[in-house]
Each structure stands twice: as C-alpha cells, then as structure tokens.
Amino acid sequence: MSDAQVRVLVIDDDAAARALHARFVSETPGFTVTAAAGTGMAAIELGSHGGVDLILLDLRLPDVSGIEVLHRLRTLGTHSPDVMIISSSRDQVTVRQALAGRVAGYLVKPFTYEALAERLSRYRAQHRPSDEAQTHAEREQELAQREIDELLSTGRVQVPSPTARSSSGLPKGIAEVTLRRVLAALDPVTAASASQVAEHASISRASARRYLEHLVSEGRADIAHRYGKRGRPEVLYRLAPDVAQL
Numbered sequence: 001m002s003d004a005q006v007r008v009l010v011i012d013d014d015a016a017a018r019a020l021h022a023r024f025v026s027e028t029p030g031f032t033v034t035a036a037a038g039t040g041m042a043a044i045e046l047g048s049h050g051g052v053d054l055i056l057l058d059l060r061l062p063d064v065s066g067i068e069v070l071h072r073l074r075t076l077g078t079h080s081p082d083v084m085i086i087s088s089s090r091d092q093v094t095v096r097q098a099l100a101g102r103v104a105g106y107l108v109k110p111f112t113y114e115a116l117a118e119r120l121s122r123y124r125a126q127h128r129p130s131d132e133a134q135t136h137a138e139r140e141q142e143l144a145q146r147e148i149d150e151l152l153s154t155g156r157v158q159v160p161s162p163t164a165r166s167s168s169g170l171p172k173g174i175a176e177v178t179l180r181r182v183l184a185a186l187d188p189v190t191a192a193s194a195s196q197v198a199e200h201a202s203i204s205r206a207s208a209r210r211y212l213e214h215l216v217s218e219g220r221a222d223i224a225h226r227y228g229k230r231g232r233p234e235v236l237y238r239l240a241p242d243v244a245q246l
Contacts, residue, residue, distance in 0.1 A: 006124055007051060010036040011043040011069075012058040012086070017109070021056055021086065021116070028117045030124050040064035044072050052081045054104065054123065059087040059094065067094070070101040084119065086111070088223065095148055108145045110223070110235055174214050178203060182211040183220070183239070191224040191236035212237050 012018040022033045040061040059066030073080045084105040105119045185200035198208035215221035224236040
C-alpha cells in the first residue's frame with residue numbers, strides 16, 4: 001500500500017462507540033476518517049461512491065445487517081472498499097458469513113486502541129485475504145478473539161481437546177467452588193466490572209477475569225461495555241439470560 005492516508009469510514013449504531021472508534025482511527029498513523037454513520041444504508045451509500053478505502057463495520061445495525069451491507073458492497077467488484085468487522089458477535093455462523101465476504105479483519109468489541117491500531121497497521125502493510133477453507137465443528141460455539149484471528153488466517157477453528165478439562169468437566173484452573181462465587185456475583189440486568197466481581201467473590205482481579213472469560217466462552221455470561229467521555233471503554237459482565245447456576 002502507498003504512503004497515502006488510508007481513508008476510513010466508521011459504521012456503528014452506538015454514537016459513543018462510533019465516536020470512540022473514529023478517534024482510535026484518527027490517532028493511528030497513516031489513517032484518516034472520512035465519515036462516520038450509524039446505519040447500514042448509510043454504509044452502502046457512502047461506501048459505493050468512492051473516496052473510502054476501508055470500512056470499520058459493525059454487524060448489528062438498526063436497518064440492514066452488517067452482513068447484508070458487506071454482500072451489497074461486494075457487488076461493486078473492484079470498486080468495493082475493504083471491510084474490517086468490529087462487532088460483539090462471535091458465533092461461528094456469523095464469523096464465517098463475514099469471512100465469505102473477504103473481510104480484512106474481525107475485531108471483537110469491546111477492544112482497546114492498541115488492538116485496533118495493530119490490525120490497522122497490519123492491514124496497511126499488506127492485507128492478504130483469508131483462506132475460506134472451513135470445518136463443520138460445533139457451528140453454534142462462540143469464538144474467542146484468538147480463535148477468530150485464527151479463522152482469519154487459516155479458515156479453521158481448533159476445538160479444545162477434552163484432555164484440557166479436569167475430571168469435574170471444568171477447564172484446568174477453574175474450580176467449581178470459585179465458579180459458584182463468581183456466578184453469584186453476576187446479575188442478568190446490572191453489569192459488573194471484573195474488580196467488582198473480584199471483591200464480591202473474594203478473589204483477585206486477575207482470577208475474576210479468568211473465570212469471567214470462561215463463563216463468556218461457555219455462553220453463561222455476556223460482555224457489555226461502558227464508554228466514558230474520555231479514555232478506553234470499560235469492560236463489564238452480566239449473567240446471560242436464562243442461565244441456571246451450578
């Protein structure tokens with residue numbers, strides 16, 4: 001890619017997230033924000049008229065889905081801008097649909113400036129489309145950021161080996177008693193930070209994050225995020241709906 005600025009269109013239905021992501025892009029050397037919008041139709045219109053090299057595209061939009069936006073943009077052929085997905089959606093079906101649209105990246109929300117800047121820099125250096133070879137393992141299983149990155153580079157997901165779990169059926173390093181306390185600290189309505197969960201469960205913040213990430217990977221907890229006026233988004237956790245505790 002040349003030394004010219006990469007022109008970026010930011011699409012997100014959340015105004016605070018849209019502003020934050022646009023700021024992240026502006027702070028990354030070699031990138032400039034041409035526009036920001038909150039609907040899929042705006043993404044299609046702005047992306048179709050030229051002047052955009054890369055779209056940061058949220059998948060959950062109020063009018064048409066991000067996947068539909070991606071497919072419509074691809075009908076432009078060589079005039080279609082590149083697309084990098086920024087979304088909280090992590091299920092394999094959605095990720096594979098995005099990969100089929102030859103996305104330049106897939107970044108799970110919420111993310112830090114460093115995470116986005118690293119992917120933008122990699123894109124600017126030289127983007128290589130992902131291999132679309134697929135496996136059929138557990139289509140409904142949610143993916144961690146590491147696994148999504150692996151899909152982008154190889155098109156495959158490595159399903160964790162059963163040997164990675166203890167005799168109780170829990171992953172090694174996850175104790176049932178502590179997991180109960182972490183679950184008890186979560187509420188399906190009010191989101192809590194890792195620090196708040198750690199205090200409630202009487203464990204360290206690092207341990208709380210490990211247990212919370214396990215619950216998210218199992219679909220028993222959901223990630224939320226709070227955008228402040230300044231600084232990075234705060235990651236919050238809440239109990240997933242209709243989850244039965246241990």
